[in-house]
Amino acid sequence: IEIVRFGAEASRKHLLMTILSEMQRYYEMLKDTWRSLGYRKAIATLKKQDHKIRFASEARELPGIGDRIAIKIEEIVRTDRLRRLDYAKMDPEDEALRLFLGIYGVGGVKAQKWVDAGYKTLDDIKTHVRLTSSQRIGIEHHEDFQQRIPRDEVKQHGDIATRVAHEIDAELKLEILGSYRRGAKDCGDIDIMITKEGVEAHAITEILCELVEKLFEIDFLQCALATPRGLDNGTKWHGASKISPGPWRRIDFLVVPWVERGAALLYFTGNDIFNRSLRLLASKKGFRLNQSGLYKDVLRGTDRIKFTDGALVEGESEEKIFKILGVPYRPPEHRIC
Ligand code: DCP
Numbered sequence: 144i145e146i147v148r149f150g151a152e153a154s155r156k157h158l159l160m161t162i163l164s165e166m167q168r169y170y171e172m173l174k175d176t177w178r179s180l181g182y183r184k185a186i187a188t189l190k191k192q193d194h195k196i197r198f199a200s201e202a203r204e205l206p207g208i209g210d211r212i213a214i215k216i217e218e219i220v221r222t223d224r225l226r227r228l229d230y231a232k233m234d235p236e237d238e239a240l241r242l243f244l245g246i247y248g249v250g251g252v253k254a255q256k257w258v259d260a261g262y263k264t265l266d267d268i269k270t271h272v273r274l275t276s277s278q279r280i281g282i283e284h285h286e287d288f289q290q291r292i293p294r295d296e297v298k299q300h301g302d303i304a305t306r307v308a309h310e311i312d313a314e315l316k317l318e319i320l321g322s323y324r325r326g327a328k329d330c331g332d333i334d335i336m337i338t339k340e341g342v343e344a345h346a347i348t349e350i351l352c353e354l355v356e357k358l359f360e361i362d363f364l365q366c367a368l369a370t371p372r373g374l375d376n377g378t379k380w381h382g383a384s385k386i387s388p389g390p391w392r393r394i395d396f397l398v399v400p401w402v403e404r405g406a407a408l409l410y411f412t413g414n415d416i417f418n419r420s421l422r423l424l425a426s427k428k429g430f431r432l433n434q435s436g437l438y439k440d441v442l443r444g445t446d447r448i449k450f451t452d453g454a455l456v457e458g459e460s461e462e463k464i465f466k467i468l469g470v471p472y473r474p475p476e477h478r479i480c
């Protein structure tokens with residue numbers, strides 16, 4: 144997608160419209176008249192709109208925009224892309240595409256680009272493409288990273304991280320989340336949340352740096368990997384760990400302020416589809432849910448600059464977030480969609 148740079152605001156709106164039009168054409172091509180029409184209506188509405196839309200809850204207020212498109216609008220505005228569209232263009236049967244998608248740090252757009260260029264194997268990519276260092280590691284350890292990690296090994300990695308963390312500060316609390324907390328018998332990676340009673344955002348980066356350094360020293364951590372764009376503000380760390388002589392495993396750390404632990408727990412437990420549906424539900428009820436808390440949207444004034452992220456309603460307790468949203472508490476094992 145070509146974007147003419149004519150002022151950040153205008154070009155972002157242009158990008159939004161372009162992506163929505165592509166979705167509309169995609170459904171038209173599939174002869175899905177209903178969805179195609181939905182996008183057509185949304186585009187027409189947004190064209191007339193002159194203030195910036197940031198949240199799904201705002202988009203939904205506009206005539207002709209339903210929940211599903213509203214969520215997509217928020218995704219585009221936030222991330223400058225729409226994942227659904229990346230996948231819409233792909234052939235799930237394409238073996239090379241599946242191979243490339245399995246590489247750490249390679250998303251849909253890049254994988255499709257390589258397929259379009261005629262590449263078929265990891266060797267093709269290694270010889271012909273300029274890679275980021277994370278992608279290179281992703282290819283070199285592709286086999287390791289593709290393997291599922293047995294639950295008890297995940298626990299062992301967690302135990303090592305916890306032991307070392309406690310050498311730094313005995314009050315640090317570590318918990319393995321992700322599929323492990325949902326009770327999976329094997330996991331794709333190891334997700335560890337770190338917090339401490341009373342700890343605030345500004346103290347976090349230091350804890351994380353110190354822990355990572357120590358874990359490298361004992362040859363537990365093997366490499367750092369770039370975190371997905373937009374998520375890394377010094378609170379998240381991606382890399383690989385190993386219990387010798389075993390394979391390299393993907394490991395993620397998330398360090399969170401004490402007051403955000405409930406929302407972070409909820410987010411990092413997943414699964415991602417469950418998170419999506421909970422966020423959608425929150426947005427239907429006029430809230431906004433993310434990994435730091437549940438927020439009540441502050442409505443925009445006539446002056447669009449007056450936007451805020453909304454007032455924090457709850458961040459400390461997972462149970463309370465469910466309660467406020469009016470959903471019965473769902474134990475982690477049942478958060479699979
Ligand atoms: N998450 C999310 N949206 C994403 C990525 C992650 O909501 N796009 C949340 C939900 C996930 C959690 O973070 O459960 C951890 O992410 P993982 O990618 O590690 O996914 P899982 O741990 O659920 O599964 P796996 O066993 O494949 O690691």
Ligand code: MG
Binds near residue numbers: 330
């Ligand atoms: Mg995981």
Ligand code: MN
Binds near residue numbers: 321332333334395
């Ligand atoms: Mn993970």
